[in-house]
Amino acid sequence: MQKIFLTCCVASGAALLPGSAALAQTKPAAPSEVVLKAKPEPKSAAAKSTETGAPVTSVTVAGERPTNRIDRQVYDVKSDVGSSNGTAADALNNVPSVAVDPDGTVTLRGSTNVQILVDGKPSAMMQGDNRGATLNALAADDIESVEVINNPGAQFGNEGGGGPILNLVMRRNRKPGGFATVNANGGTAGRYNSAVSGSYNEGPWGYQGGINVRHDGRNSTGETVRDRFNPATGATEHSTQASVAKGLNNMAGLNGLVSYNLGAQDTLTASASYNARGNDQTSTDRYVSYAGAATIGDYVRSTLRDGEGKNYSWGARWDRKGALPGETLKTDLRVSASDNRSDSAYANVVAVRRFNAGDSRSRQSSEFSNRIVDFTGDYERPLAGGTAKLGYKLASTRNSFDTLYAGINLATLAETADPARSNRFNLEERTVALYGSYQMRLNERWGALAGLRAEYTDMDIEQVTSGTEARNSYVNAIPSFFATYKASDTANLRFSYAHRIRRPLANDLNPYVVYRDELNVSSGNPMLKPTKTDSFELGYETRFGALETNLRGYFRSDTDAIVDRRYFIGDNVLLTTRENGGSGHAGGLEFTVNGKLTPSLTLNTSGNLARSEQTARDLTGAEITRSATSLSGRARLNYQVDSATQLQAALQMQGKTLTGQGYREPNRTLNLSLRRALTPQLNLVLNVTDVFSSNRMASVIDTATLKENTIRRFDGRVAYIGLSYRIGGASSAAEARPEQRPGPGQGPGQGPGGPPRGEGAGPVF
Numbered sequence: 001m002q003k004i005f006l007t008c009c010v011a012s013g014a015a016l017l018p019g020s021a022a023l024a025q026t027k028p029a030a031p032s033e034v035v036l037k038a039k040p041e042p043k044s045a046a047a048k049s050t051e052t053g054a055p056v057t058s059v060t061v062a063g064e065r066p067t068n069r070i071d072r073q074v075y076d077v078k079s080d081v082g083s084s085n086g087t088a089a090d091a092l093n094n095v096p097s098v099a100v101d102p103d104g105t106v107t108l109r110g111s112t113n114v115q116i117l118v119d120g121k122p123s124a125m126m127q128g129d130n131r132g133a134t135l136n137a138l139a140a141d142d143i144e145s146v147e148v149i150n151n152p153g154a155q156f157g158n159e160g161g162g163g164p165i166l167n168l169v170m171r172r173n174r175k176p177g178g179f180a181t182v183n184a185n186g187g188t189a190g191r192y193n194s195a196v197s198g199s200y201n202e203g204p205w206g207y208q209g210g211i212n213v214r215h216d217g218r219n220s221t222g223e224t225v226r227d228r229f230n231p232a233t234g235a236t237e238h239s240t241q242a243s244v245a246k247g248l249n250n251m252a253g254l255n256g257l258v259s260y261n262l263g264a265q266d267t268l269t270a271s272a273s274y275n276a277r278g279n280d281q282t283s284t285d286r287y288v289s290y291a292g293a294a295t296i297g298d299y300v301r302s303t304l305r306d307g308e309g310k311n312y313s314w315g316a317r318w319d320r321k322g323a324l325p326g327e328t329l330k331t332d333l334r335v336s337a338s339d340n341r342s343d344s345a346y347a348n349v350v351a352v353r354r355f356n357a358g359d360s361r362s363r364q365s366s367e368f369s370n371r372i373v374d375f376t377g378d379y380e381r382p383l384a385g386g387t388a389k390l391g392y393k394l395a396s397t398r399n400s401f402d403t404l405y406a407g408i409n410l411a412t413l414a415e416t417a418d419p420a421r422s423n424r425f426n427l428e429e430r431t432v433a434l435y436g437s438y439q440m441r442l443n444e445r446w447g448a449l450a451g452l453r454a455e456y457t458d459m460d461i462e463q464v465t466s467g468t469e470a471r472n473s474y475v476n477a478i479p480s481f482f483a484t485y486k487a488s489d490t491a492n493l494r495f496s497y498a499h500r501i502r503r504p505l506a507n508d509l510n511p512y513v514v515y516r517d518e519l520n521v522s523s524g525n526p527m528l529k530p531t532k533t534d535s536f537e538l539g540y541e542t543r544f545g546a547l548e549t550n551l552r553g554y555f556r557s558d559t560d561a562i563v564d565r566r567y568f569i570g571d572n573v574l575l576t577t578r579e580n581g582g583s584g585h586a587g588g589l590e591f592t593v594n595g596k597l598t599p600s601l602t603l604n605t606s607g608n609l610a611r612s613e614q615t616a617r618d619l620t621g622a623e624i625t626r627s628a629t630s631l632s633g634r635a636r637l638n639y640q641v642d643s644a645t646q647l648q649a650a651l652q653m654q655g656k657t658l659t660g661q662g663y664r665e666p667n668r669t670l671n672l673s674l675r676r677a678l679t680p681q682l683n684l685v686l687n688v689t690d691v692f693s694s695n696r697m698a699s700v701i702d703t704a705t706l707k708e709n710t711i712r713r714f715d716g717r718v719a720y721i722g723l724s725y726r727i728g729g730a731s732s733a734a735e736a737r738p739e740q741r742p743g744p745g746q747g748p749g750q751g752p753g754g755p756p757r758g759e760g761a762g763p764v765f
Contacts, residue, residue, distance in 0.1 A: 070439065070449050070482045071496065072149040072167075073550075077140065081638070081648040081673035084685050084724040085185035085193055087216075088138035092166065095146050096592050096606030096634060099654045101667075101697055102218045102714045104132020106166070107657065108148070109554070109588065109608055113163030113502050113531070115152075119170055122157070122395075124336040124370045125275065125311035127505070133309055137251040137277050139195050139212045141183060144171045150554065151498035151535050153480045154435040154451025155378065157393055158501050163533060172208065172257070176201050178728050185685070185722025189715070191216050191248065198727075204261035210254065217248040222712040226519075228572060229705045238290040239297075239572055241519065247281030247305075265321045272314040279307030279342055287519060289354055289572060297354030301517065307342035327381040334374040342366045354571075361408040363415065364515065370506075371398045386440025389451075393433040399506035401425040405515055423512035424464035429503075432456045437480075445486045453478040455501075461509060461526055470526055476501050491542035494552075502531040504562060508578045513569075521569070522576045529580050532559045547595035547603075555587040563614065566661055566701065574706075584658075586612035600640040607633035614658045624703070628663055630655025644677035662701035662708075669695045683724040693717050 077083060077091040089100040099107045108114045116126040116135075125134040147167040149156070156165060180198030187193075197210030224241040255273035262268055282304055289297035313336035320329045346362045378391040405421035408414070437451030458473040478499055485493040510524040539552035563581035566574055588610030596602050613627040632655040639647045653668040674686040693716030701708040 070447065070484055070494070071151070071153045071480075072147045075146045075148065077143055077146055080140070081646055081675045081685065081687075083140045083143075084181075084183045084195075084683070085687055085720045085722050086140040087136055087214075088140055088143060088168065089135040090689075091140040091143055092135065092146065093652055094634065094636065094650065095148060095166075097590055097608045097632065098146075098148070098166065099632070099652070100135060102220070102695065104135045106131070106135070107654075108150070108164050108166065109586070109590065109610060111163055111556070111586065113533075115156075115158075115163065115165045117156075117165055117167045120167055121315075121332065121334045121374055121376070122336075122372055123313060123334070124338040124372045125313070127338070127370055127372070133277060133279075134275070134311065136216070137214060137253070137275065139193070139214070139253075141181070141195060141197070142171055142210065142212075142255070144169045151480065151482075151496040151537055152500065153449065153482065153498065154437045154453040154478065155389065155391055157395070157431065157433055157453075158455065158476075158478070158503055158530075163500065163502060164535075170255075171197070180727040182725045182727075183722060185720045187216070187720040188718055189248065191718070191720070193720075193722075206259040207257070209256035212253050214251040215248060216251070218714045219244075219246045219248075220712055220714050221245075222710065224708065224710045226572075226574075227707040228568065231705065235291070237572055239519065240288045241285060243283060243285040245281055245283035249278035249280055251275070251277040267319040269317040269319070270315070271317075273312065275311040277309050279305065279309055279340070281305045285517060287517075295352055298352040299348050299350040299354075302347045302349075303344055305342060305344045307340070309338065309340040311338045312336070322381060324381055326387065328379070330376075330378045332374075332376050332378075334372070336372050336374075338368075338370045340366075340368045360410055362406060362418075363408060364403065364405045364421070366404075367400075367402045369398075369400045372396070383438070384440075386438055389437045389439070391435050393431065393435075395431040395433075397427075397429045397431075399427040399429075401506070401510060403512075403514060419465070420513070421515040422465065423510070423514070425506075425510040425512060426460075426462040426464065427506045427509060428460040430458045447484045449482040451480045453480075457503065463511060463526075465512060474530070476530070487540075488542075491540070494537075494539040494541070496535075496537045498535050500533045500535065502533065502562065504528040504530070504578070508562065513575065519572060520574055520576070525578045528562060528578060529560050531561050531580070533557070545595075546597075547593055549594075550590075550592045552590045553588070554590065555585070557583070557585040559583050561614070564659065564661065566706070568706075581615060584612070584614040586610060602638040602640075604636040604638070605634060607631065608655075610655065612658050622704075624661075626658055626663070628656045628658050630657065630666070646675045648673040648675075659699065661703055661706075662699060665698040665700065667694075667696060667698075681726045683726075685720075685722050685724055687720045689718050690714075690716050 075095050077094060080086070080091065080094050083091065089104060092098050092100050092106065097109045105112060106114050106116065115122075116131060117123070118126065125131075147165075147169060149165040149167060152165050178198065178200045180196070182194075182196050184194045185192060193212065193214040193216065195210060195212035197208075197212075199206070199208040201207070220243075222241075222243040222245075226239045226241075228237045228239075229235075230237055253273065253275035255271070257269065257271040259267060259269045282302075284300060284302050286300045287297065288295060313334065315332065315334040317333070318329075318331045322328060342365070344364045344366075346364070348360050350360075373396045375394045376391065378389065380387060380389045382388075402424045403422055405418045406415040407418060409416070433453060433455040435451060435453040437449060439447070439449040441447045455476050455478065456473070457476070459471065461470040461472070463469070478501065480496075480498040482496045483494070487493055504524075508524045508528055509526050511526050513521050513523045515521055533556060535554070535556045537552055537554040539550060541548075541550045543549065560580040561584045562578055563584075564576055565579045565581065566576050569575045588608055590606070590608045592604075592606040594602075594604045609629075609631050611627070611629050613625060615623055615625045631653070633653045634650070636648065636650040641647055650671045650673075651668070652671070653666065655666050657664040669689070670691045672688045672691055674684075676684040678684055695714050695716065697710075697712045699710045
C-alpha cells in the first residue's frame with residue numbers, strides 16, 4: 001500500500017485532503033494512519049474533529065486517499081495503458097456502466113439522458129450534436145479523472161439534460177518546476193495522432209498548456225430492412241437500404257491556463273481552449289422498394305460532404321479562502337461556443353424510378369452555432385458543526401440553425417431552393433438559479449447532505465422560415481438528499497435521492513422537417529415539456545482481502561419522458577420526431593470489484609443488471625409498453641510482465657437498450673494494450689481496439705405497422721503504435737509499474753497554488 005504524508009490543520013468543511021476529487025478508482029474510505037507530531041490523541045477523535053469543525057493541532061497523516069465522496073464516484077482514467085493515444089470516448093468506455101458508441105452517443109446505466117460537464121461546468125462542445133464529435137477528438141491524456149454523479153445534488157444545474165452527470169476533470173499540474181510530455185502515434189489506414197503538453201510552476205505563478213493533432217475516424221457500412229403495413233391498402237410494403245460511408249478527418253486542439261496566487265487567500269485563474277475538426281465524408285446509399293415480388297423503385301444516391309467544426313472557450317476564476325477554516329468563495333465565468341458547417345452534394349442514379357425518388361442532383365448546406373455564457377458563484381463555510389454552501393448561476397444559451405436544400409438543373413446547373421427542406425431556426429434560453437446545501441456528521445457513523453435548488457428558465461423560440469415565434473418560461477424546485485453510514489472501518493452504506501428535470505434541447509424543439517434521405521426525415525416539437533425524474537440509490541462498499549467492492553441498487557422514474565416517435569408522412573417516408581411519451585422507469589444492481597489478484601495481476605471489473613420499462617406510442621397513436629432486462633459489464637486485466645512491461649486486456653459488453661418504439665441489441669468489444677518502458681523517460685505503447693471486429697450497432701423497431709432492422713458495422717480492428725516521452729517530473733518507468741503508480745484510493749494531491757481540480761470539494765464521508 002502506497003502512503004502519502006502531509007502536515008495540515010484540520011477543520012470542519014474542508015476535505016482532509018484537498019485534491020481528493022481527482023483520484024483513482026472508487027472505494028470505501030479506508031481508515032487513515034494518524035501519526036501525531038504534537039498533542040497525542042486517539043485516531044477516532046482526530047477523525048471526528050475533521051467532521052465536526054473542532055480545530056486540532058497540526059498532525060501528520062499517512063494513509064490512502066478516499067475517492068468516494070458523499071455525492072459521487074471518481075475514476076482515475078490515467079491508469080488506462082492506452083490513455084496516451086486514445087480519445088475521451090475511449091476513456092469513458094472504461095468507466096463502470098458508461099458506454100460510448102462509434103457515433104459518440106453516451107449512455108449511463110442504459111440511459112441516454114446524460115449531462116457531460118468539463119471541470120464542473122457546461123460547455124458548448126459537449127452540447128447536442130457536438131458532443132459525439134468532441135468525444136472522438138478530445139485526447140484522453142488531457143483528462144485527469146471522470147466523476148460519475150448518478151444523483152446530482154443542488155449545486156448542479158440541468159443544462160443539456162437533467163439526468164446523471166459525467167464530469168471530466170481536466171489535468172492540472174501544480175508541482176513546482178517544469179514538466180512536459182510528448183506523444184506520437186501511428187495507426188492503421190493512415191491514422192495518426194500526436195500531442196505535446198507541459199506545465200511550469202514557480203512562486204505564485206503557474207502555467208499549463210498543450211496542443212494535439214489527430215487524423216482519425218471510422219468508416220462504416222449499414223443495412224436496413226423495412227416492412228410497413230399500409231392501413232389504406234392492407235398491403236405490406238418491403239424496402240431495403242444499403243450504405244457505405246468513408247471519411248477520416250483531421251482534428252487539432254490547443255489549450256492554456258495561467259494561475260496566480262494573489263497572497264495567501266486569493267488565487268486568480270484564466271484559461272482558454274480551441275478545437276477544430278474536419279467533417280468530410282463520401283457515401284453511397286442504394287434504396288430498393290418492392291410491391292410483392294415486383295421492384296417498384298431502385299436507385300443509388302452518392303453523397304460528397306465537406307464540412308468543419310470549431311469549438312472555443314475561455315474562462316476566468318477567482319478563489320478566495322476566508323478567515324474561518326474551510327471557508328471559501330469561488331467566482332467563475334465561462335464562455336464557450338461551437339460553430340459547425342456542412343455542405344453535401346447529392347447525385348442520384350435511378351434504375352427503376354419511384355415517384356418520391358430525389359432529383360438527379362441536389363445540394364444541402366447546413367450551419368449550426370451554439371453559444372453559452374455561464375457565470376457562477378459558490379460560498380462555503382463551517383456552520384453549527386457542519387458545512388453550509390450557497391450559490392448562484394446566471395446562464396445564457398443561444399442556438400442557431402440554418403439549412404438550405406436546393407435542386408440542381410442538369411442542363412443549366414441552376415439551383416432552385418426547396419422550401420419544404422430548408423429552414424432557419426433560433427433558440428435563446430436564459431437561466432437564473434439559486435441553491436443551498438448543508439452537510440454534517442450526525443455522529444461517528446452517520447453523515448448527511450441535503451440541498452435545494454430553484455431554477456427559472458425563459459426561452460425565446462424563433463422559426464425564421466415560417467415566421468413564427470413562441471416564448472416559454474417556468475420555475476422548478478429541485479431537492480436532493482444524501483446519507484452515509486459507516487458500518488465498519490472498511491465498509492460504508494450510502495443512500496441518495498435527487499429530483500431533476502430534463503429540458504428539451506434545441507434540435508428537439510425545431511418543428512421544421514429536416515431531410516435525411518428520400519425515406520427518412522426528422523423534426524422537433526416546440527410543445528415539448530421538461531422530463532421530470534426521481535432517482536434513488538442505495539450502495540454498500542466494503543473490502544474483501546485485496547479486493548475493493550461496491551454494490552449499488554438504484555431506481556429511476558420518469559414522467560413526461562421525451563422519447564422518439566415515428567410515423568409515415570408519405571409513400572414509405574418515415575418521420576422521426578420527439579414527444580412527451582408518458583412515463584418510464586428503470587432499476588437495477590450495479591457492482592464494481594477492483595484489486596490485485598496476484599502481485600502481478602490487477603483486476604478492474606464492473607457490471608450492471610438493469611430492468612427498464614417505457615411507455616410510448618406506435619405509428620397508429622396507440623400507447624404501448626415495452627420492457628427489457630439487460631446485463632452490461634466491463635472487465636479489465638492489467639498484467640505486469642516485468643518491471644518495464646505492462647499488458648492490458650479490456651472487454652466491454654453493452655446490454656439491450658430501449659429506444660421508444662424499439663430497442664438496440666447488445667454489443668461487445670475486446671481491446672488490448674501494451675506499454676513498454678524503454679528508458680526512465682520513454683515509453684512504447686501499442687493499442688489494438690475491437691480485436692475481433694465485433695463492434696456493431698443493431699437496432700430494431702417493432703410495432704404493429706412497422707418492422708425495421710438496422711445494422712451498422714464499423715472499421716473493426718484498429719491498431720495504434722507510438723512513443724510517449726516525459727521531460728521532468730517522476731520517471732515514466734515508475735509510472736509503468738502499477739505497484740508504484742497511484743492505485744485504487746490513491747493519487748496525486750493538489751499541490752501548491754490554485755483551486756482544487758474537482759468542483760464542490762467538501763467533507764468526504
